[in-house]
Amino acid sequence: MLRYFTAGESHGPSLTAILEGFPAGVRLDVELINYELKRRQGGYGRGKRQTLETDLIHLESGLYHGQTTGAPIALRLINNDAKLERLKEPIAPRGGHVDLAGAISRQTGIRQVLERSSARETAARVAVGAVCRCLLNAVGIDVFGYVRELGGIEAPPIAWDRAIRDASPVYTLNPEIDPSIVAAIDKARQAGDTLGGVLETIVTGCPIGLGSHAQHDRKLDARLAAAVMSIQAIKGVEIGLGFEAARRPGSQVMDPIEYQHDHDPNDRRFGFRRPTNHAGGIEGGLSNGEPILIRAAKKPISTMAKRGPSVNLADKSPHPATYERSDVCAVPAASVIVENVVAFEIASALCERYVATSLEALHASMQVIHDLSRRH
Amino acid sequence: MLRYFTAGESHGPSLTAILEGFPAGVRLDVELINYELKRRQGGYGRGKRQTLETDLIHLESGLYHGQTTGAPIALRLINNDAKLERLKEPIAPRGGHVDLAGAISRQTGIRQVLERSSARETAARVAVGAVCRCLLNAVGIDVFGYVRELGGIEAPPIAWDRAIRDASPVYTLNPEIDPSIVAAIDKARQAGDTLGGVLETIVTGCPIGLGSHAQHDRKLDARLAAAVMSIQAIKGVEIGLGFEAARRPGSQVMDPIEYQHDHDPNDRRFGFRRPTNHAGGIEGGLSNGEPILIRAAKKPISTMAKRGPSVNLADKSPHPATYERSDVCAVPAASVIVENVVAFEIASALCERYVATSLEALHASMQVIHDLSRRH
């Protein structure tokens, strides 16, 4: 089992995370981690904050000669825009944020809660996920996220190709749709408004049997749903067909099972094939060898230049919601966050299922269980 | 914190659950619990199994003179259709079930995994949730679930009225739509097919501040998402507007904040009002005093009389998926399950937030925090 905590405020001196339970012997690819951090900062529609920060990972522990040791990994990201102590208490809580519920229920000001609740925290989660990705890559599991829909405009993938995504200003897999999305973002900016979208993450190469069918809190889909829903501004999660599955008859949802006799002995699906993957790679709480498909709905950022109606907390008179500098659209960033949060959960499930004290042990135990399942 | 485990197989002697952390001094309403169990067994479209079982709760511990004691509560449900030891190994795994992934990854037969993975287990979860409801009722929190859509047919609520729901053969809040839903179920049955649907649960009366904004795994929406996604056949979860939020501009998603000066001193929202509730009662991981809205997508049952293509596990030749007696439609039942699983999570968050060693302590601490928040 992997575990992590993050700490840090949006405008505090730094973000910190501790990731623990990580196997020894994994070479961490700092460039990969920083690339994910950079991607989180990018995407068309971001605000000024991202120009102030250049997130670079500081690995403070858990490494020796470039490889992990099995000890907890402390990660740090320095905030250039550290000015927390100079920031004032907002006058009017923003709807859609924790401002009001937090200040009332924690007996603090709004500042205390919004600084922690801010999506800046997700930089630390991306770093954690990117570390996990180094492990996943080492065992042939790939996690890939992109933007599927933005501001109501669908961008159906034309190919599962990282190069396409990374060339897109809005992280889609459809360059033909991108200009209209960019235009929509521009329009929202002019209107003082914001845009949301739909993110999809695909995990390929997962062995069969991650998670469990036997107890509610061990199911892989449950854990993925929690992880994704815990991300700031996410309001919906789907596995596979998701809500569409509720609308079709069973015969158009159930994935048939086929068998390919001449399969590779190392085939992680042992020759079993599914002509469709409506289940999204998880049946009964277990990964089934098909690609895991997760979709998340990100609402538009609730902080808008066009300030919404709110209340002055001091005298309870009507007052426009406080405006803190913000993005018009953080949907591309959200696709990176979802992707990396999913990477953590998959890595955690992997470490639970196999012997994960070291990468060597992980490889060996994956192989022996593969052989056992094959003979079975 | 409340915790629970369930145990038991679909055709084993019994289902068992242990619910622990429950406050002392709560009078458990056995009729209410049995009513929920009965509702779970009902709904148009169920198969023969439900006529064999009459689920009645057996409370084996944690009670003295009709009130809870603070000790763990052991719950039992006897299976009338207990025949596990006589059941044979299925020939061909059913797509959409844990059959294949479970048997391969656990080195067992299919029988061992399907008996546990079966939705019969949810009877125990409904019982646990219904016990929690006795606590929620005692502090003025109501959890209400219904069917919002079935087989692709929408049934928009005409009123939030338990009587309407309980009179509906398919647990909707729209009697005019019901006949067309019933007809769709009949049609599916004739076709050997199955139907899914969309369930909604509404929690009213929640105090502000359940959950946390401060760490990923304490967020109320994350925990609700996990709980709902852990239910058999659920493939999607939404809070508030859900995926619709991703498609609207921010100005049409953010809920304004208003203040009502002449509010009741016991108003759990302290006079703050939201003309809309697109957030579904949760902002930043905290309950915000508005009704909590959760929607879940239930796929149609994958076990169909019209058996899907599969593989004979013995010789790997094509073979129709094994058919175990099943329902054409368990969507109404699923609405009961979602509702009671949500009840557990809300009760758990409540017990974490307040002093929950006894109902008296819960009342007193809720009141003192209410007063503190009011003055704040």
Place this chain on the structure above:
Amino acid sequence: MLRYFTAGESHGPSLTAILEGFPAGVRLDVELINYELKRRQGGYGRGKRQTLETDLIHLESGLYHGQTTGAPIALRLINNDAKLERLKEPIAPRGGHVDLAGAISRQTGIRQVLERSSARETAARVAVGAVCRCLLNAVGIDVFGYVRELGGIEAPPIAWDRAIRDASPVYTLNPEIDPSIVAAIDKARQAGDTLGGVLETIVTGCPIGLGSHAQHDRKLDARLAAAVMSIQAIKGVEIGLGFEAARRPGSQVMDPIEYQHDHDPNDRRFGFRRPTNHAGGIEGGLSNGEPILIRAAKKPISTMAKRGPSVNLADKSPHPATYERSDVCAVPAASVIVENVVAFEIASALCERYVATSLEALHASMQVIHDLSRRH
């Protein structure tokens, strides 16, 4: 990871436990389990209750054709002496019990807390541990507990021999000392007093590396200490030399490391030998291949025929502590409880370290890690 909860009151209808995370494919030895339950009921010095009860395990789930399935195992023990609802509220709380602290802090009567806090609950824990023992036995790990000291009389083992222990009326490994212990118990009974003692448990055959050195809550010694201290009436826990280690110079505590060149390839210690085992088989939070030695101090039962001074809770006047039927000495029983609680923790650490979805997978992964460590 294995997890379990117990439920049930001393005089309620039954004790229940759910053990979850247990591997598939383990044949449960019901005779072994019942033998442990019987041993827990025995030992010289027990009171009348034990003649009323004959604890026999009821396995309600998690089995198919005599083997575990990987599903949660529900265990039940019926209480013959079920009379909870007829029992009266004690007048005066007993020192040394939860009576006073429980009733005050939970806003209940004494009855509600004492019925749960009673050591009768340990029958369920013994059953859980005995199930785990079936797993441990299957992989060559033995857990063996006995009484080392009783009422201040030491009984140094003459041999590690189950037959000697099981022939002893007080579960020691020293038949020559037994008569004086029995006499001490008789004397205590006549005096209306009670006796405590020291229990030792030895675990042999553990592979190297259970637990972790990397985070406080994963250390094997920490988890064993918690498990043993959680047992009713235990007030001290030692690993290896324990407190004696604090009194010796380091040179007389450190266990030298030697190497035996011609060791068996299956030797779980890979040829490394320790001429002493002062560390008690755990170094830095990890099992090191030597026998794990745990000692526990059990205080005498606080319920005594010679009732101690207390207070009538109604009017706060002095009043002798309430006397509930009890044992003069439950030290032999405690040795069984410690032993089985330790068995659970070792099994849990084992299932965390290796692939434990099935016994086959456990065997295979233990072997592959053994081979890896050997080559290393």
Place this chain on the structure above:
Amino acid sequence: MLRYFTAGESHGPSLTAILEGFPAGVRLDVELINYELKRRQGGYGRGKRQTLETDLIHLESGLYHGQTTGAPIALRLINNDAKLERLKEPIAPRGGHVDLAGAISRQTGIRQVLERSSARETAARVAVGAVCRCLLNAVGIDVFGYVRELGGIEAPPIAWDRAIRDASPVYTLNPEIDPSIVAAIDKARQAGDTLGGVLETIVTGCPIGLGSHAQHDRKLDARLAAAVMSIQAIKGVEIGLGFEAARRPGSQVMDPIEYQHDHDPNDRRFGFRRPTNHAGGIEGGLSNGEPILIRAAKKPISTMAKRGPSVNLADKSPHPATYERSDVCAVPAASVIVENVVAFEIASALCERYVATSLEALHASMQVIHDLSRRH
């Protein structure tokens, strides 16, 4: 519930901890925290490392204007002696350390495991505990630790007085015994040997009812035992009389209950008095209002100038154990570690029992439960 992780190696760049779940509104006393860190570095018998380091806390998050915010608190300690990457692989594992078991079971070198397993990590735990102490102090709970025995020399306290302890070179409460202890340390140093000792911690002011009697893993004594046993080099834990309780008859162990009619209405024991406190403040898993007494046995450090017999891991030939610079005696330091680890657990249990989102809420809920218990 409070939770924390630590990260960091003995010779890495820094130690990090994240403490999460901490209430808002607590003023952290940085001097107090640094004083505890300094005390951990002190005590007669320490080696050269302590002269290289001057541990000062860096609070990286969770604070605003000097008060906690309810957000996670990230703590950092910079290692001056950061040279991990230049350190060589030890030739021969040291008995009494994780060296051998860690390297074999994690497929790493010795360096990787010893750097994490080192007691340097306890500096982070002391910092976490000292932060918790700021909370405990604010609600009138005091945690006080001292050395009770060192190298086999007992130092019975002459008074519970911080000034005496802080003036003692070895942190005892008995200045008359100190010179003989110092002499024993000198003698050990000359012999190339090391010394251990017995630490005691006393917690006063605890309200009744922390912990639980109802489930094994919620018991306060179990959690304290785990916390203390998880400290490097601790081999035994006692609550109250500990092992002595096992040797006395029940009548000399049970603490009588008395009642003082004219008690203060704010008396946390509600007028109940115990003329003795053999139970050490915990009965049935609950704090009972008496001082909580915990004793721990610290073995002498296994790294000795007089190197013990070991094996060259390369060729398996006999070789003296590697000597890493170390202390002759770290017993005074251990008393600080135990004390602060206990502070964390008490604070955690406190935050679980009451409403701990803010210090205000904590105060208010403690008062209301006090009043409820009083009336009861």
